[in-house]
Amino acid sequence: MAEAEPKVTLDLARGLGLTPPEYDRIIERLGREPSYTELGLFSALWSEHCAYKHSRVFLRRLPTSAPHLLQGPGENAGAVDIGDGWAVVFKIESHNHPSFIEPFQGAATGVGGILRDIFTMGARPIAILDSLRFGDPADPRTRHLVNGVVSGISWYGNCFGCPTVGGEIAFAPEYAGNPLVNVMCVGLVRANGIFRAKAEGVGNPVFYVGNKTGRDGIHGATMASATFDEESEAKRPTVQVGDPFTEKLLLEACLEVMQTGAVVGIQDMGAAGLACCTSEMPARSGTGMDVEISRVPQRETRMTPYEILLSESQERMLLVAERGREDEVRRVFAKWELDAVEIGRVTKDGRLTVRRHGEIVAEVPVDALADGPRYEKPTAPPAWLADLQAFDPLSLPEPGDYGDALVSLCASPTIASKEWAFRQYDQQVGVNTLVLPGSDAAVLRIKGTRRAIAVSTDGNGRQVLLDPRRGAAMAVCEAARNVACSGGRPLGVTDCMNFGSPERPEILWQFAEAIEGIAEACRALEVPVVGGNVSFYNETLGQAVLPTPVIGVVGVLDDARRLATQSFKAPGHRIALLGPDAVSLGGSEYLWALHGRLAGRLAALDLEMERRVQSAVRSAVGAGLVTAAHDCAEGGVAVALAEGAVTGAARIGCDVSVPAGTRADLALFGEGPSRVLVTVEPAHEREFEALMAESAIPWRFIGVTGGDHVVIRAGARTVDVPADRLAHAWRSGFERHMA
């Protein structure tokens, strides 16, 4: 080696994020001290981000099988069969740490990374959804982060040409030091045309394709596996820099080369870059790989093998082709003016051999790299939880003016319109988007068929903090309910688990409980988890984010013409409330927005009831019996009614009565699962009643649409607010912080 490399010591290993026992384990697996380059490989692939070492033992609990499942966890993304010979490939992933350090590029490359996960499977990306969490929107620092993240998403997704159709943005002070940027992508592929990250066929050529390698993002995976402190700004160079134009070329080139039949396997160079691909691909196939590092296209000079292997430069793939068909691969990439360089061969020795000008600089069993440590660390419920749950929200006074309370809730940044963000995203490219952002779920048609897909993301960190198991189950239910309200049948779940440090027992307990909740809900709704992402260490100076599982659900509509949206369509339609009455103010938006409290208990969750409600609303939409369907979520039934009134093309008020129960604020603003509002034309009333009678769920007509006020009666209390006033509050509640 020409350059002097640092001497490999335990201290160096610790500096790279490895623990002393892990370092010993490397020596044991190799039978010797690792070289500097080898140590780099282990530090990246054994990072939490790549190896899931604290989470794997829990993730086994998730149900991952279903008749329509084509690909479960373990590949770049999951896939489900939607019928008519088509499949959708989808996954959600976090880019939290990079987005905090550099919001624009952090978010942009988050989009880029998940897009590649989808098209590396052979699918054309057709939809992006972003689930974002930030601190107090009134804080100028938050404004900077929101601006950066939204413009980063806009820049990358728009230039690439994939519509952003949904997602959510929510705010809580716990995210101030660690914003969450979770991006979900959905792609479309022929069901028999899915590609996988295999390195099969000894002697087959290994191609490096796409962008050139630079020094950006080195040790990004390691950075994402540690908490933040005052020094975090210094980590800016670990954030990658994106180029959506190159990604678009890479998409077209990859899909075209896949059509030639010359591709055996392909994997995106994401976290841990070339190191990850050259070890994971052969590890999956029981083979090895021998690569010449000097052939890797580079855009900086004097890069070391260590840097080339660990760079997280964007828009790159590793592709294994059939021997003898190299020219077909080269021709396609030349057409799209991208590099495609043969850097090595598939071998049978089970080793990753890295050479530089022929000289071996690393030689490691691929199993040793791919098979990182697994921990079963202690879990313990946090000591403060019981006190927090014991708080009774009804010990607080009732609002003086219920109308003002409803207006305040509509203006709460978490509930208010996110048009400020969405108008910066292309929502329609591909001409598939039947339901634009802003309804319960986005709906996209599948051209050439009668079908459509509905997609939604959801996750309420406050509810998960108060009850991780039930809160996480509720997130699955809500995302699936959103799909059902649009008329879709959920087919698969992808989960992004955003938590603090797993080395703290109470955080790991939250995580374990949340996984259990997701598993229970998925089993009850008969929907598999097809893959996802775990993001630990979302803490700064010991302050962890709210435990936030974000759940993405994809569902199918057999008839694209039979879909529903949330807004009231005309006056004179009867409004029905489906589902149980049980609600709670514990962890509610009302309690936070009006009282600044996060405490209490969640409403009961009956998963069998949830399944029946979703089935009932889906049947009603599918039969064309309802003119609107809307899930009751943050802000309870009152906010759901207000949203029905103000989110459509025309403002249409309503006049309803809800059962008062214990207290009017609980009845109006209490949150609980399994509750859906629908509107029914008078002509369809009988048929609708008959369908509901069959569905064995509690339901009742609560009023009628019409007028220009939203009027809600709860016992002796009446909310009566002009729809225009609610609309103004809802439209300006978030945007006023951004102007």
Added chain:
Amino acid sequence: MRFGVVVFPGTWSDCDFHYVISEVLHQPVKYVWHRDRNLADLDCVILPGGFSYGDYLRAGAVAGKSPVVEALGEFVARGGFVLGSCNGFQILCEGGLLPGVLVRNECLQYRCQSTNLLVENVDTPFTRGLRPGQVLTMPISHGEGKYFAEPETLRALKARRQVVFRYATADGQVVRSANPNGSVENIAGVVSESGNVLGLMPHPERASESVMGGTDGLLLFQSLLGTLVEDGTFLKR
């Protein structure tokens, strides 16, 4: 009418135009690669939206010098029709086929939203089925759609009735609040002096099916094809 949809590296509305032309209008259509200079078998060339060549330098600047755009001069001279939407409009301006230029939106942000367009000139091949003062609804999706031209150019444009569409309110008022990107005099689309080259920032292909929220975009194609004029549907609107 034989359509060709040009594909540059970075183009993304190509498939959408192709879909509308073949599946909605049932017209023959093929893709034209950016290096291709042969347009002999085409009647109408579409320059679609996207980020051609990454829109490096300026939106449409590199594509404006591409082989296919160079070949457009001769194609237009022999009477061929060219419709450039979004990035296509930017390319036509950069390539010198239309006057003016498109610069960064005044709000400095990307804008994807529905817009209303007041039809100012119905004597072009793309608008002959419309009536003067008609308002069309079509979405925009761009970061650099602010139309600009020197006062002299602008005067000439107006004198020759080359301004075809202006951003307006739903009832046709050309006011500042209806201008999504700060375009001079709310200009959304212009036609060449010869009349056979149209550039506009909005996306007609995204407003060509009722399930996509409207069909006003189809009216441009139908004007070109002359299909609806015969049954009079347009003229009476």
